[in-house]
Amino acid sequence: MRARVKVTTGDGASKGSTGGSRLAPAADADVPSDADLLLAIAEVSAAGSDQAFATLLDRHLDRILMVARAVVRDESEAEDIAQETFLRLWQGAGRIEVGAGGAVPWLVRVARNLAIDRRRRERRVEVTDTPPDSGAPPDQLDRLVAGEEQGRIAEAVRGLPERQRTALLLFHQEELALADIGEAMGASAEAVESLLARARRSLRTLLSGQTRDGADGLPPRREKR
């Protein structure tokens, strides 16, 4: 997704169009620089700033995730850090000074600081005498069966049509709301409903009788007459 943001300001080049910004990652004349996008976020209407923010997100999210992962080594924490970093960029867009490297140096600095803060907090864990209750270790057979089930469901999900699979995982694993899934996939909420329903029906057919739960766990449904 590439946004074309036309930036018009009263004071012209003094604010957003710093000399270095033209050398930023997107040097192509058709592609807005990070500085232009930041200016758009800060000054343009809500729709325009949304688009500019999405463009910056697409441009730098992977790199920021990488920076965060290198420090915290936990995927969900790295995602939290990336999210917080971009939200700070969104809120402070008008105050961020962009140099030759575009928004990347600022983003990397913020992400690294947030990640380091988290690491420090993690180290301040209270030490107790009593070990945590880990419960009984799973039986070897149970583990084997569970592993087989996991493999089967993973394979069944992989076998779904692309859009059904994406909608299903966004809903059940990532716990996005229907409207957000629709926005992410460029579909209406009704279309997402339909994708989810078809995906679950296909999975039920594929898995019925194959799992430990058997027919009790996944009963075949009567088809609507």
Added chain:
Amino acid sequence: MTEREDRHERFAAMLDVYGADPDRWPPHLFREFAPWLDEPSMAATLAGAAALDRLLTEVPRDAEVARMALRQRILAKSRSRDVLENPAVETTDVRVGTIIAFEHERDRGREGSRPQRVRPLTTDGPHWPVAALMAACLCLGIFAGLGASSLQQDDGVTVASVGLLDDFEDAPPVGTTDDDGMFGEDQI
């Protein structure tokens, strides 16, 4: 098809979309089906959906889908933060005198539920006449109070709570001295 069969059919269709977690069902569907969840056929269908939900949690996370979700979460969050940062964007209808009702459980999720302006306490236009009147009343009250207390002191009338003021009977009135009614240099 009987009403019961029809209900079961619609319940199964809802589970196909939203899964077995009632927290994720649309509120109006939850209200519709909640009273019937103990019915054996409904309970069995729900158990089947829950089993599939459990299996889905065992699917390894897909990196591409996870990134897509993260991107969407950040975009959604930025919008909600924008509203918090700039309340005027969403709350232009809320003014002085606007009563915002708490959302009743039965209305949760209903679209278009907005705070309703019940009774404005002020109207558009300048507010200074009201403020001036209130200030005048305040001044009048202060002067009237001061005048009354000086009258009482002149007449030698105890103001109130004689018992509590026993220790102070011989003390001069506050802010005065015995002789000329002004503070002496040593008292300042």
